[in-house]
Amino acid sequence: MINEKMLITKNTCIAPKIYELTVQGDLVDLIREPGQFVHIKVSDGTLPLLRRPISIASINRNTKELTLIYRVDGVGTKTLSLRSQGDRLEILGPLGHGFPLDVINQGETAVLVGGGIGVPPLYELSKSLSKKGIKVIHVLGFRTLEDTFYQKQFEELGKTVIVTDDGSSKFKGTVIDALQLLNLNYQVMYACGPTPMLAALENGYSDKPLYLSLEERMGCAVGACMACVCHTVDEDDEKGYRKVCSDGPVFKSGEVKLSC
Amino acid sequence: MLNVKLPGLDMKNPVMPASGCFSFGKEYGDFFDLNLLGAIAIKSATKEARFGNPTPRVAETTAGMLNAIGLQNPGVEHILDHELKDLEGIDTPILANIAGKQVDDYVYTAEKMSQSPRVNALELNISCPNVKEGGITFGTVPEIAAHLTEKVKAVSDVPVYVKLSPNVSDIVGMAKAVEEAGADGLSMINTLMGMRINLKTQKPILANKAGGLSGPAIKPVAIRMIYEVSQNVNIPIIGMGGIQDADDVIEFFLAGASAVAVGTANFVDPFCCPNIIKELPEKLKQMNVDHIDELRGRSWGRC
Numbered sequence: 410m411i412n413e414k415m416l417i418t419k420n421t422c423i424a425p426k427i428y429e430l431t432v433q434g435d436l437v438d439l440i441r442e443p444g445q446f447v448h449i450k451v452s453d454g455t456l457p458l459l460r461r462p463i464s465i466a467s468i469n470r471n472t473k474e475l476t477l478i479y480r481v482d483g484v485g486t487k488t489l490s491l492r493s494q495g496d497r498l499e500i501l502g503p504l505g506h507g508f509p510l511d512v513i514n515q516g517e518t519a520v521l522v523g524g525g526i527g528v529p530p531l532y533e534l535s536k537s538l539s540k541k542g543i544k545v546i547h548v549l550g551f552r553t554l555e556d557t558f559y560q561k562q563f564e565e566l567g568k569t570v571i572v573t574d575d576g577s578s579k580f581k582g583t584v585i586d587a588l589q590l591l592n593l594n595y596q597v598m599y600a601c602g603p604t605p606m607l608a609a610l611e612n613g614y615s616d617k618p619l620y621l622s623l624e625e626r627m628g629c630a631v632g633a634c635m636a637c638v639c640h641t642v643d644e645d646d647e648k649g650y651r652k653v654c655s656d657g658p659v660f661k662s663g664e665v666k667l668s669c
Numbered sequence: 670m671l672n673v674k675l676p677g678l679d680m681k682n683p684v685m686p687a688s689g690c691f692s693f694g695k696e697y698g699d700f701f702d703l704n705l706l707g708a709i710a711i712k713s714a715t716k717e718a719r720f721g722n723p724t725p726r727v728a729e730t731t732a733g734m735l736n737a738i739g740l741q742n743p744g745v746e747h748i749l750d751h752e753l754k755d756l757e758g759i760d761t762p763i764l765a766n767i768a769g770k771q772v773d774d775y776v777y778t779a780e781k782m783s784q785s786p787r788v789n790a791l792e793l794n795i796s797c798p799n800v801k802e803g804g805i806t807f808g809t810v811p812e813i814a815a816h817l818t819e820k821v822k823a824v825s826d827v828p829v830y831v832k833l834s835p836n837v838s839d840i841v842g843m844a845k846a847v848e849e850a851g852a853d854g855l856s857m858i859n860t861l862m863g864m865r866i867n868l869k870t871q872k873p874i875l876a877n878k879a880g881g882l883s884g885p886a887i888k889p890v891a892i893r894m895i896y897e898v899s900q901n902v903n904i905p906i907i908g909m910g911g912i913q914d915a916d917d918v919i920e921f922f923l924a925g926a927s928a929v930a931v932g933t934a935n936f937v938d939p940f941c942c943p944n945i946i947k948e949l950p951e952k953l954k955q956m957n958v959d960h961i962d963e964l965r966g967r968s969w970g971r972c
């Protein structure tokens with residue numbers, strides 16, 4: 410984990426309000442697993458004051474680049490979208506524990522379920538799994554077809570089902586509806602997206618290993634300020650809580666309570 | 670040029686991380702050598718383990734943040750047996766912050782904590798805005814604060830600092846009351862009560878609704894309070910509230926602080942404390958000052 414002024418090599422809009430940001434630096438060498446995130450100081454001053462947590466969407470160790478995909482929402486991500494190629498961006502990372510790769514073997518099948526801005530970290534995960542000889546199936550939900558991003562990139566790695574709320578893609582509904590219809594044969598499921606989506610997966614798909622990436626408002630993002638904690642499901646757990654930033658953001662289904 | 674000596678705290682430099690913003694040091698120990706720090710104020714300890722408030726616990730504000738952590742900590746016994754043991758390898762003085770719901774809780778925690786060889790002084794948090802019982806009431810009524818200070822002083826083996834709340838109308842009266850009750854020093858300020866409302870949900874952002882405001886936005890409030898209090902008490906003040914760089918530290922000294930604590934800025938830059946310590950000598954040289962202590966209270970003409 411380091412704090413580095415990384416060089417912006419790309420920061421472009423790839424879908425309405427969705428940006429793809431690529432930065433270059435030594436931090437890339439330290440990334441251990443897909444699903445880890447970085448904490449970004451989007452401006453040099455106090456507006457905004459706090460950093461913003463964004464998942465690592467893909468890495469290129471040869472060029473020492475990492476790519477982030479973010480949605481412009483409030484002041485922080487808006488400011489980030491205005492930073493240009495050639496600028497330096499102060500980034501702390503890599504942070505947290507990501508998706509485990511050693512829970513699945515070569516030749517087996519993984520299902521990757523993403524919702525909206527939860528889709529990005531699944532891309533590096535899918536690349537890593539594919540490299541290990543694991544078959545990947547992607548079920549990705551967006552509001553409309555226009556909001557979709559990275560469809561081609563995912564399709565290159567494995568079967569990709571795009572689900573939209575309004576039915577502008579082939580599948581209308583939620584990723585949960587799609588999973589029910591598809592009735593996939595798989596060994597491990599990985600997911601990232603809005604909490605209601607994660608809760609529905611936990612309800613219906615906990616019979617096999619299921620790993621969920623959580624989101625919570627953070628202060629320090631290194632485990633010191635206790636802002637992003639959630640309760641453990643196990644009431645006898647010694648600590649009774651986990652920190653999303655440093656124990657997570659990825660947890661095995663059943664480890665923490667999602668209502669947090 | 671930077672070393673300062675306060676009751677119980679023999680500091681190489683006047684900069685310490687503030688309570689609750691540095692946990693028990695371990696996390697930031699991954700970034701830099703904790704021996705660089707003047708002291709460490711550890712997270713508030715309570716008699717029993719506390720889980721704290723529901724999330725969201727933090728919300729950003731203009732040049733600041735609100736927090737309603739709710740004093741999450743593993744309890745004094747666990748802290749003595751584990752968190753403080755982990756700090757045995759470093760020689761930086763420890764200011765152990767303690768909190769409670771009632772006088773007995775404080776007394777219990779203070780007695781235990783002060784007996785640890787690793788604890789050099791106590792900091793009484795009588796000003797946490799984020800707990801329903803106790804907490805703030807101790808910090809807003811001078812007689813109650815004085816009574817608590819006396820009780821804790823009676824059982825503590827180490828000097829006691831009282832951390833004052835800015836959520837009062839007469840800060841000088843409060844400071845004098847705890848000084849008379851035997852406080853060895855003051856910490857000020859804790860956070861200011863505040864709230865933010867989410868425009869989409871039209872509800873407060875924090876699950877606790879209200880929270881404590883910290884960060885650069887509160888610095889002028891801290892400076893004003895330290896300026897007034899330092900002229901009216903004879904005990905040292907650890908100043909805090911919005912410190913981000915060496916200039917801020919100098920401003921706190923000019924207002925009357927004898928040391929400083931850095932809270933929110935650690936979240937913005939994990940290297941904030943060591944960076945400030947590194948920058949200070951040059952700043953002092955530019956000001957033609959041989960020792961930082963010479964600046965203390967200069968704004969009201971102490972020197």
Ligand SMILES: Cc1cc2nc3c(=O)[nH]c(=O)nc-3n(C[C@H](O)[C@H](O)[C@H](O)COP(=O)(O)OP(=O)(O)OC[C@H]3O[C@@H](n4cnc5c(N)ncnc54)[C@H](O)[C@@H]3O)c2cc1C
Nearest residue numbers: 462463464478479480482483484485486526624625626658
């Ligand atoms: C581990 C993790 C990974 C993430 N990965 C991505 C990603 O890959 N792409 C992406 O677009 N978004 C991601 N997010 C969400 C992203 O952090 C927020 O969208 C962003 O912080 C919003 O900032 P803002 O200034 O635009 O919004 P504002 O509403 O102005 O932010 C105000 C404050 O609230 C916090 N905040 C607001 N929304 C969220 C949220 N959903 N989660 C956490 N904090 C929030 C901000 O960090 C900031 O402190 C991730 C969040 C976490 C915790």
Ligand SMILES: Cc1cc2nc3c(=O)[nH]c(=O)nc-3n(C[C@H](O)[C@H](O)[C@H](O)COP(=O)(O)O)c2cc1C
Nearest residue numbers: 687688689713736794858859883884910911932933
């Ligand atoms: C997330 C967070 C947690 C805090 N926890 C505590 C605490 O446990 N005990 C305490 O006395 N003060 C606590 N504080 C208050 C700080 O120690 C400090 O007084 C205040 O934040 C002002 O300093 P700053 O502006 O540099 O942050 C906390 C502040 C923050 C932001």
